[in-house]
Amino acid sequence: MERVYDVIVVGGGIAGVSAAVAASRLGAGVLLVEKGMSFGGVLTGSLVNPMMTFHSHRRQVIGGIGQEIVERLIRERGSHGHLEDPIGFVKSITPFDPEKMKSVLIDLLREAKVDYLFNSLVGRVWVKNGFLQRIETVNANELRTFIGRAFIDATGEGNLSIKAGARYINGDGDRASCQPMTLVMRIGGIDRDEIISFINKHESDFVLGERRDFFYLAVAGFFSFMPLLRNYRVNFRRDRLLFFEIPFHPGEVFMNTTRYAGFGGSAVELTAAQSDGNIDAWKFMDFLKSEVPGFANASLIQTGCSIGVRETTHVTGEYMMKVDDLLGQKEFVDKIAIGSYPVDLHVPESGELKTMKIPFPGEYSVPLRALFPLGLENVVLAGRALSAEHLAFSALRTSPLASATGMAAGICAALSKGSHFRVRDVPIKNIQNEISRMGGIL
Template structure:
């Protein structure tokens, strides 16, 4: 491969896909590299769902390409759109079909004329004078070189940035431990009416629901956080061998189909091949334990069938860029509106305990109920032609626990693609582009930056 691209994007989750689409729609030649055979990242490769959240209370604060994708999925019957979250953790969630998402993302990238290479990894980054000059990629063809003017790391783990020598950090301060991984499960044929009846008759067992009976009665799709007593007994009796405080499961776009997000894989490293391999096996071991528990203890699951365990284990966090600015927890809690913001978000600080049981959440986000993402967390001063987007941007351990979810990473990806295109058009380095011009372009594309 000898072609020189304007932009190479590594990683085809929502962040990378929308970076590629945004740049290609600006007329740039874009190569999108993805390790799987499809786009969507954790939403299609890890069994993650629903998407949460694009809303701050009743106001939708994430639109742009993310909303375009949702509308296309609704058009084709792959999503019911944004609905109330019956767990009350956030205001709205977005159930979807992971298979339908693959089709829609293929459609969007093809229409934008993105060149996509599936089953491909970045193996090496060559640098000179503070710039990436080429990448070595690994695929069925073996090793080959590719070149671009601008590179975007949307790998989730900061693989490209790390290989290029960008400053990185990993895990929480002190011990470097990351949040636990999770192997999700998807069930079909859940008797949702039996489950719904149980919820309505036992609201005292579901603290987040007991004040919202009407929400359960009227919701088209169920989301459940609870069954804590039953789960803790199973853990005590050693029927379940991992520490988790309660069950968490969500109905997909299809009635009676549920994603269970409950397993907890502690102490492993998403950037270490051996550790990641062990996490996959441990995750499925925990799924087997949880499967027996669900069928026995949870109303509606007795005749359900296990459709899949996550094709890959879900990694919440690993490497983070040490960028021009590091997003702080205080920025989230105070709802800081940066002058250089490129996205808004409203998912709370949500830290799964790296040591074991427990999840710490903080829902403070200032008087507007949301916060902003500044452009400066997507680049560092050491590598001039590199942008980093998605969950591996420059953020503190706790702040990353808020901005890691897919609607937010989708918004960051769109901004990265437009920033790269603007840099190429103007001849101005990524770190110095006109933030107001970038914001104007984003808002012209239905991105929300004002509340």
């Protein structure tokens, strides 16, 4: 007998977990399926850190389940909470221990009584008259099917909707335009004092914000050292080192510096990038240990289980967000979340950054329509899978906003029970009221 759920969420990143918890808290029977062996998506599987940003330049803009996750992390000694960004790129950053993140997300799901499955890749799907009806999960030799009334696509790449027939584009219309992939490295044994002393003597070699007490070490710079990287014959180019301390792990940092061009939606290109990353990690360690102050005794602890994929496909939504919506701070009547992260485009080949700040106060809204894939009646997009064009996506993809759109998607899917699971027919006011009731900020 196939199990029937009110809401099936595919993808257990921060968006999928937020969606599943929100839907379940509203009384829906919820199943969450994840192809990996932990929740958190790239935040745990690819070592992406810190979360940024929960704040605009004048206030906190992300609350709700995202904020609840942070508070639980603080209680579990997995985070110091929101900190002023030492690099000055955004208002606040929220570093965390990814192992603590894994257990906190499981606690949340268990308390909310969400059914969940790991190691379950959604392969085949069945659609009738625009309604997604059934999904099949694959785990080794085990194939299981589940019937859902409403579905949430929190796969990051929108692959549930695409399998169900939704239209999409790659990058800005060309696979090669997708932002590069990064293999994040966890490195131990760094000499914090030596790094701080070097920064204080060579400020122009770094991007620095206003806070200079080094309570928390986040570094973008060592620009003058980067030309030496060529001598270590790595397969990537980069103009700076970018690394962040790991809370409660003295001497350890997440190094977010490698960059690999390629299309993460292709197994061949993904394999090539991951392989280059694993080989380069050791050469890069040689570079750090030999050339960079504070790294002489450093050692590589771990690389992300999966290389971090920033961008692949964008589902065509009922509304596809554009960069002018962000820069012009368009106020959508059907807004379901507020974001503040700036446009942040990593150039695939050169390793440079192209950024655009959002004018003060640095807030933009996300409309509910950006969560509806065209042509599907009972599917809601969440997190990185939301519908956005390439440039807008470079801002909208980050994790706090992913949790906020995830929570909104969960609310919408749960409330759609009252409209025969036609997610577009749920009154926006009801969704907004629930968002506020759950601590979301609009």
